[in-house]
Amino acid sequence: MKTHxxxxxxxxGAVGTSIAYHLAKAGxxxxxxxxxxxxxxxxxxxxxGLLPYFxxxxxxxxxxxxxxxxxxxxxEETGLNAGFSVVGNLRMAQSKARMDEYMLYAxxxxxxxxPYEWMTPDQIKQRWPLVRTEDLEGAIYHPTDGYINPADVTMAMAKGARQRxxxxxxxWQVDAYHWNGSEWIVTCTKMADKGGNLVATDEQIEITAEHVVTATGNHAQRTANLLGIKIPAIPVEHQFIVTEPDPVLVEYRKTHGEHPVLRDADAKWYVREERGGxxxxxxxxxxxxxxxxxxxDSFRADLFPLDLERIEExxxxxxHRIxxxxxxxxxxxxxxxxCYTPDGNPLLGPAPGLRNMWLAEGFSFGIxxxxxxxxxxxxxxxxxxxxIDMASLDPKRYGSWMTTEYAARKNEEAYEHVYILHHPDEERPDCRPLRTSxxxxxxxxxxAQFGQVNGWERPNYFAPEGFNDHDARSFRRxxxxxxxxxxxxAIREGxxxxxxxxxTKHLVRGPGATAFLDWFTTNSLPKVGRINLTYALTGAGTTRTEYTIVRLAEDEYYLVSAGAWQAYDSDFLQKAAEDKRGEFGWIDIHDVTTQWGVFAIAGPKSREILKEIVKDAEPDTVLTNKRFPWLSMRNIELGMCPVRAIRVAYTGELGWELHHPIEMxxxxxxQLMAAGEKHGLKLVGARAQNWLRQEKSYRAFGTELGRDATPLEAGLDRFVDLEKDFHGKAAMEAVGIRSKCVTLLIDGPDDADPWxxxxxxxxxxxxxxxxxxGYSVAFGKSIGMGYVKPDLTAVGTKLKVKMFDQLWDAEVVEDSPYDPTNTTIRVNG
Structure with a gap:
């Protein structure tokens, strides 16, 4: 047996076998x-063995x-039939809201x-007469998928892997992992069958591996314990039943092909044929x-006791349907x-805090x-x-705050929500509130009607007493x-x-901090007391993280990044600094996210509100452009609260981010609400902010910015200093411009905006x-940002957006269609 x-x-399983196959295929x-x-x-x-595209x-x-x-x-490659029955997939809808969901998905x-097709109830009935359709609105049909035999496809991949x-x-069971600084030493124990049980023998070996991938399925918690990390992959019971042959189906099949896989999402089930039943x-x-x-350890190819009462409905x-x-x-x-995860997506990518350790866990749709x-x-x-951008599957999308109890309860919720309407404004309720400011x-x-970001409760919008957020959700407005x-x-006018x-907030300091950040990010570093927007790249030259960098001193920096990606950013920053300490000197990094609260105040009246409570020898001038210009930072006092104030606003209006000790x-x-009362200060949530930032063409990490596009493709040339060397620069330049980010104003439906x-x-x-x-209050119509072919980026280019199975007019507009010269954000005073 090989040991290196x-x-x-x-x-x-299917996932691990596929990974082995594809690593060999990749060379x-x-x-x-x-x-x-x-x-x-x-x-x-x-x-x-279902293969749903949806x-x-x-x-x-x-x-x-x-x-x-x-x-x-x-x-064709292996000679083994993978058991793929390409019968298609018919996903039925009992309501107009469900059809709206399908049209957004489509x-x-x-x-x-x-590929997909739309079908009316009459078309369904005509083609598949065994299905009751009078209470259906319609269906979406995928002709190219179906179901497969899980064991057969796994064995075919295994044979293909061996051939490579x-x-x-x-x-062989893994019992320990040890990183020696350059490779993993993996301790393995030989297992044996004894009386139907799988037991450990005395035989052990050590395997040295440059890279390790864990695809341990139901044993993910054991893997987490061995690695000393958290993996929120916990199994949930899933029942399914197989019927005896259905005589009507058997007769139907004498003259017809196999039924497609049927999904009645509103009834929360799938059905497919199985040997006449x-x-x-x-x-x-x-x-x-x-x-x-x-x-x-004793759990093998075992099952749990049935609970058929649970699935009676x-x-x-x-x-009813058949x-x-x-x-x-x-x-x-x-x-x-x-296995499930709290959001239902697998954990696929590098393990947090570890080198050359890769996770492939939590596959609820593993086949x-x-x-x-x-x-x-x-x-x-x-x-x-x-x-493709793998960030949405990255294991580090969950931070160290997550516990086993949280993962278990959210995984149960994710299972239950497989067929719940997936509104784009969906906010799932379990385990909330947990992290609160x-x-x-x-x-x-x-x-406040709250959404959850990385466990934090964050206002999405504010509504009157008695308003029900759940009832307010829709695929339209x-x-x-x-x-x-x-x-x-309110922000545009007041x-x-x-x-x-x-x-997410990090403090980076030390004798190596300046040289490190200059190499780590694309933009020139700001002077002391100033800020810059900048980007850290992947080795492939695409966008890994967006930072606002505030320079507090010559070798001390305050980095602000997206709240949803705290562990993701922290892991990347820490590892990059470790790699460069020998070259640049000591770099001290602290995640200070939970130490600082942040309020953003924005709008034409924001300066007047802050003047009501600012404490300074010259309160009338401390907030003026002369003393506090755009893109600068000042330590100020608002009443008795010390504030690290940053003159920037994600909404494109005059404004400040007020970073403050969270205990205050x-x-x-x-203080702010009292001072703002006479000026009409309004509480604002994330949804309005998202609309406003699109009017300014501000790219957001996780949407416009990700690991499948470079900053140059995102149209962020002004934040990339090509006169200096930085991580990923050569790769970024080699990529060129494959597509380009644009802003569009859209003449869409009267009752809906794009998502x-x-x-x-x-x-x-x-x-x-x-x-x-979203929606633009400045232009009174829908707005969007996205990527198109480079030859279609000229202002005035006419495009179409697919919404509700119709094409709607859209026009490419200049970047920052609202206040393109930034006059408003630089207001004199």
């Missing part, structure tokens, strides 16, 4: 896969699309080239998480563990995602970056829309106060996609 490899994959010749039992003995063996995530759609196409090639799918040189060893898989309420603190709805199934008996049933997960993780490992109760009393519009107008406490937040909040997931057309040609969308 370039890459060791731990876990022999790594020295790859080994270890499985503690037999291949497919985890959740793979009892999976239903996903609201751009990255995950690409992953699913790759899998479906890849699986169709395996038989526009996203179109950006990835995923991968060594696969079974009955049906498989029903429900996603019911109250399915419990299991193995919160680790999967028992879903079973009865299947009978009446012939009412008299059919049950043939088999399953209740097995399927669908396995092929693409292997392809794109291999790109990440071999080439340094994937061709001190002013949370005051804001709640003022009508929901009940919250007018409140957000009023808040946006003043608004935004809670931005969730911002309530005092500062009360930033829609496809863009030029004539009949698909040319790009939106990354952000």
């Amino acid at each position: 490899v370039k890459a060791l994959v731990v876990g022999g 790594w010749s020295d790859v080994m896969l270890l499985e503690r039992d037999e291949l497919t003995s985890g959740s793979t063996w009892h999976a239903a 996903n609201m995530s751009y990255a995950t759609t690409h992953i699913h699309d790759y899998s479906i196409k890849f699986y169709k090639t395996l038989e 526009s996203t799918a179109e950006t990835c080239g995923v 040189g991968v060594v696969i060893e079974r009955k 049906w498989i029903l898989g429900p996603y019911e309420r109250n399915a419990p998480a299991r193995f919160e603190y680790g999967c028992p 879903e079973y009865m709805s299947m009978i 009446p012939s199934s009412e008299t059919v008996g049950l043939k088999d049933d399953f209740n097995g563990p399927i 669908t995602a396995a092929g693409g997960a292997g392809e794109y993780l291999a790109q990440l490992m071999v080439e340094g970056e994937a061709e 001190p002013a949370y109760d005051r804001q709640k009393a003022a009508g 929901g009940g919250w829309w007018q409140y957000a519009a009023d808040e946006a107008k 003043a608004g106060l935004i809670d931005a406490t969730a911002f 937040q309530n005092y500062l909040y009360d 930033g997931r829609e496809v863009l057309y030029h004539g009949e040609t698909r040319v790009g996609r939106l990354t952000s969308g």
Whole structure:
């Protein structure tokens, strides 16, 4: 048995096998896969093998699309039939809201080239007469997907991996990981069958691996303990039942092809054919998480006791939808563990705090995602970056604040929400509130309707007493829309106060800090007391992180970045500094996110409000442009609260970010609200802010900015100093301009705005996609930002946006269509 490899994959389910295959395909010749039992003995063996395209995530759609196409090639390569039945997928809708969801999804799918068809109830009935359709609104049909045999596709990938040189060893369990500074020393124990149980023997070996990938499925908590990290992948029970042959279906099949996979999302189930009968898989309420603190070593290809009462409602709805199934008996049933994460997306990428350790955990749709997960993780490992932005799947999207209890409860919620309407303004309620700023109760009393960002409660908008946020959600302009519009107008015309406490904040200082940050970021460093917007790049030259850098002293900097990406940014910053300390000198980095609260005050009257409470020898001049110019920082006092005030506003109006000791937040909040009362100060949430920043063409990390585009492609040339050397510069220049970010004003439907997931057309040609969308109070119409082909970026270019299955007029406008010369934000005084 080999004891030294370039890459060791731990876990022999569909995901782990795919990763081993794709690493070899990408050129790594020295790859080994270890499985503690037999291949497919985890959740793979009892999976239903469905391959649903449907996903609201751009990255995950690409992953699913790759899998479906890849699986169709395996038989030719390996000689093994992967058991792919391309029967199509019919996703039915019982309501207009569900059809709105499908139309938003379809526009996203179109950006990835995923084929689909629309069907009316009559068309469904005519084609598949076994389905009851009188209470349906319609359906979306994917003709190119279907279902696959999970064991067969795994074995085909395993054979393909072996043909490419991968060594696969079974009955070896990993018991320890040790990083020696350059490689991993992995301690493995031989397992053996004894009386039907899997037990450890006395035989042990150590395998040295340059890279390790964990794809341990149900055993993810054991993996987390061995690595000393947190992995919020915890299984949830999933039941499905198999019926006896349905005589009506058997008769139908004598003259017709196989039924497509049926999904009645409003009834919360999928159904497919199985040997003349049906498989029903429900996603019911109250399915419990299991193995919160680790999967028992004795658990193999085992199942849990059934709880059929829990799925009775879903079973009865299947009978309603397929009446012939009412008299059919049950043939088999399953209740097995399927790993989930709090948001339902897998954890795919580098492990937090560790070198050359890669996670592939938490795959609730593991068969669908396995092929693409292997392809794109291999790109990440071999080439340094994937061709799609993998940030939304990165394991570091959850910080150290997360606990086992949080993960278990949110995973149960994610399971239950598989078929819940996925409104773009959805806010799931479980485990909330958890992380709250001190002013949370005051804001709640003022009508705040909160969203969750990295566990933090952040106001989305403010509404009157008795307003129900859940009822206000929609795929169109929901009940919250007018409140957000009023808040946006308040900032444009008067003043608004935004809670931005969730911002990620780092203090970087020391003798090596200046040289390090100059190398680490694209822009020139600011002078003491000034600020700059800048970017850190990946090794591929694409955008890894956006920072506002405040220079506090010659070798001391305060870095502010997106609140949703705290652990993601911290890990990247710390590792980069560790790599460069030998070259630049000592660099001290602290994550100070929870030490500083942040209020952003913006609008034409914001200076007058602050003058009411600022304490200074010359209070009338401390906030003037002469003493406090745009893009500068000053330490000021507002009443008794010391404030690190930054003259910048994400809304494009005169304004300041007020960074303050978080323990003084309530005092500062009360001071600001009292001072602002006579000036009409209005509390403002994140949705209005998002609209306003699009009027200024301010790119946002996670939408316009990501690891699939360079800052130059994002149109951020002014923040890139090409006269200096910086990390990723050569790669960025080599990439060139593949697409370009533009701002568009859109003549869309009267009752809806884009969400930033829609496809863009030029004539009949698909040319790009939106990354952000919303409403412009300045222009009285919809607005969006997105990427198009470089030859379509000229101001005045006419494009089309796909919304609700229609094409709507859109026009490319100049960057910062509101106040393009920044006159407003630089207001004299």
